[in-house]
Each structure stands twice: as C-alpha cells, then as structure tokens.
Amino acid sequence: MENLDPYKTLGVSRDANDEQVKSAYRKLARRYHPDLNENSKASETRFKAISLAYEILSDKERRREYDTYASGGGTYSQAGFEQFFRNGSSFGAGPYRRFNFGGDSTNFFGAKGPSPAEDWFSELFGQTHRMRSTDGANSKISNLEQNLEVTFVDAYYGVKKALTTPYKTLEVYVPAGVDTGSRIRVHGQGHPPSRGGRPGDLFLKMLVKAHRFFRREGKDIFLDIPVTLGEAMLGAKIEIPAPDGKVALRIPTGVQNGTSFRFRGKGFPSLKDPVRGDFLARVNIVLPEKIDGVSRKLVEEFEKLNPLRPRNNFLKT
Numbered sequence: 001m002e003n004l005d006p007y008k009t010l011g012v013s014r015d016a017n018d019e020q021v022k023s024a025y026r027k028l029a030r031r032y033h034p035d036l037n038e039n040s041k042a043s044e045t046r047f048k049a050i051s052l053a054y055e056i057l058s059d060k061e062r063r064r065e066y067d068t069y070a071s072g073g074g075t076y077s078q079a080g081f082e083q084f085f086r087n088g089s090s091f092g093a094g095p096y097r098r099f100n101f102g103g104d105s106t107n108f109f110g111a112k113g114p115s116p117a118e119d120w121f122s123e124l125f126g127q128t129h130r131m132r133s134t135d136g137a138n139s140k141i142s143n144l145e146q147n148l149e150v151t152f153v154d155a156y157y158g159v160k161k162a163l164t165t166p167y168k169t170l171e172v173y174v175p176a177g178v179d180t181g182s183r184i185r186v187h188g189q190g191h192p193p194s195r196g197g198r199p200g201d202l203f204l205k206m207l208v209k210a211h212r213f214f215r216r217e218g219k220d221i222f223l224d225i226p227v228t229l230g231e232a233m234l235g236a237k238i239e240i241p242a243p244d245g246k247v248a249l250r251i252p253t254g255v256q257n258g259t260s261f262r263f264r265g266k267g268f269p270s271l272k273d274p275v276r277g278d279f280l281a282r283v284n285i286v287l288p289e290k291i292d293g294v295s296r297k298l299v300e301e302f303e304k305l306n307p308l309r310p311r312n313n314f315l316k317t
Contacts, residue, residue, distance in 0.1 A: 006053035006066065014067070018058070025054040036166070142191035143200040148184075150174055152211035156243050156268060165202065167192060172204065177269040179216070182206040214243060219268045219277025224284045227251060232285050242266055242279055249281060257285040 007014055010024040030036070032047040056062045144166075150159060158176035162169060172186055183203050190200025208216075215222045221243055227236070235253035239246050243266055260282045267277025291299070 004049060004053065005070075006056045009049050009053035010057065012057075016057075021054070021057045025050065025058075030166075141193070141198065141200045143203060144190035145203045145205060147207060148172075148174070148204045149207045149209060150178070151209050152214060152216070153243075155179065155206075155208045163204075165189065172202075174204075174206070175271060177219075177271050178206045178208065179268075180206060180208045182271060213241065216268065219270055219273075221267045221277070221279045223279070223281050225249070225281050226284050226286045227255075229285060229287060232257070232283065240281055251283065255283055257283060259283045 007016070010021060010028065012020055012024050016024075028050045029047065032043045032050060056066050146163070146165065148161065148163060150161065154161075154174060155178050156176060159174050160171055161174055163172050168189075170186075170189060172184070174184065178184070183205055186202040186204065188199050189202035192199045213223055223240070223242075225238075225240055227238070230236075231238070231251055232255050233253070235255070236251045238249055238251065240249050242263065247263060249261060260280045263279040263281070265276050266279035269276050
C-alpha cells in the first residue's frame with residue numbers, strides 16, 4: 001500500500017488554508033463517494049483515504065503534529081495511519097479514537113459522534129443520510145432534503161419546476177398555496193439504496209420570494225393603494241392590480257386613510273384547505289411634498305369652510 005501524504009491525497013499545497021482544504025475535500029468526496037460509484041471497491045478505498053486526509057488537515061493540532069513528524073522524514077502507509085489512530089499516540093488520542101478502520105466495516109466515522117467529514121456529508125446529502133453497512137442486509141431508506149425557491153405568483157397558482165438533485169434532473173409540481181417553510185414530499189427521489197431495497201424520498205423545503213407590491217398573511221393578501229387627496233375627498237373609480245388580474249375599485253366620497261376593501265376568495269389556498277383567503281386593498285392617501293402659494297391659500301380657505309377638530313378626544317381624561 002502506497003504511503004499516505006494527506007496533502008497529496010487532497011491535492012493541496014502544504015500552506016493551503018482551511019477553505020482550500022475543505023474545497024478540495026468536497027470536490028474529491030463528490031467524485032469518489034461509494035454510493036455514487038455503484039459500490040466500487042476502488043472508490044471506497046480512495047474515499048477512505050480522502051476522509052482520513054481531511055480528518056488530519058482539518059484539525060489544527062493533528063495537522064501540526066503531522067507536519068512535525070513529516071519534517072523529520074517519516075512516512076506512513078494508509079494502514080500505518082490507521083494504526084496510528086488506534087494506538088495511544090497523540091494522533092490517536094481524544095475524539096479521533098472514534099474511527100473504526102476494521103476490515104469488516106465501512107463505517108469510517110464510528111459511533112461516538114460526527115467527524116468534520118461526516119458533518120459535511122449531512123450538508124451535502126441531507127440530514128437523513130446514513131453511511132452504508134457491509135453486513136449483507138439491505139441499507140435503511142435514506143431521504144434527501146433540498147431547498148426550492150419559487151416566486152409569489154408561482155405559489156399563488158402552483159407551478160412545475162425543473163430540479164437537479166445529486167443523482168438526476170427531474171420535474172416536480174409545486175401546488176398552489178405553498179409558503180416559506182412548507183415541505184413537499186416527492187416519493188422515491190431521495191438517496192438510492194446501496195444494497196437493494198427502495199430509494200428514499202425527496203423533501204423540498206420551500207422559500208417563497210417576496211412580491212414587490214403584495215403582502216401575504218396566512219391565506220390573505222394585502223395591497224396598499226395610493227390615492228390622491230382629491231380622490232379621497234371626492235370619491236373615484238380606479239383600477240388596481242389583484243393577484244389574478246385587474247379589478248375595479250370604487251372609492252367612496254370622504255374615504256379615510258387606512259380604509260380596507262375586501263375581495264373575498266381572491267387570496268391563497270392552503271395545502272390543507274382548498275378554500276381561498278381574501279384580498280384586501282387598503283387606501284393610502286398620498287400628499288404632494290411641495291405646495292405653491294396659491295394652493296396653500298386654497299387649503300387655508302377650505303379649512304375655514306370645513307372646520308374639523310379630530311384631536312378633541314385626545315385631550316379629554
């Protein structure tokens with residue numbers, strides 16, 4: 001068995017920083033992981049060496065000890081490194097004793113807790129990923145979880161989306177009513193079984209992008225409608241956007257700022273209830289930022305002709 005140099009195994013220089021080491025490991029792990037190489041023995045052996053090299057270089061203390069040892073001209077075969085981890089040397093002390101390099105198991109990460117490589121596996125293949133077993137029994141079903149982003153309109157109508165997993169590209173249907181945090185299950189599209197059995201399922205965690213104008217609260221949709229002072233005072237009939245097209249809105253004379261108008265059944269459905277919520281349009285009176293002298297005199301005259309005391313109740317105790 002050839003000597004194992006963790007730097008050469010990962011293809012990085014001896015002054016590589018943590019990010020460079022991690023990036024090299026991720027690239028090689030994707031390439032040689034046994035589950036992605038039809039259980040190839042060569043890939044399994046290669047992956048084992050890659051994982052061991054990353055364990056050494058991702059830990060500052062182990063990396064320093066290896067560099068000190070290597071600078072003295074020492075070399076280790078992969079088997080030697082495995083033995084080094086088993087024994088009472090500093091490399092084998094502490095959390096690194098959890099490694100199991102026995103010939104009857106491919107559980108590189110042991111049972112006492114996750115290693116840096118295993119942590120990254122969860123990130124790459126999903127939280128429910130389980131390492132393979134060579135006990136001859138079928139492996140447990142392993143689900144896969146991925147994020148999927150859709151637009152506000154997609155969530156309102158439902159949409160078909162192309163999605164790429166680590167194994168294939170497929171088309172999935174996103175039903176109307178999904179919201180950020182919703183989870184959609186796609187049967188049989190998770191991690192493939194390593195030894196017979198059926199594949200796991202794919203769980204899609206939804207992220208719905210915010211809309212420029214509409215705001216969602218549960219099944220209801222809200223929209224602020226800017227109107228002029230004249231429209232609010234005299235009334236008007238205007239056209240406004242709704243989630244499923246344009247609608248006409250009649251603004252009554254003297255409407256107050258913040259008044260809402262409800263359009264029933266034009267909101268979202270939910271994944272559990274097909275009955276849609278409502279669409280509410282709220283009046284937002286917009287005033288000019290600057291006013292000329294003539295307009296000021298007209299407003300002052302209007303105030304005299306239409307006296308109001310809207311804050312009288314504020315002063316009563």
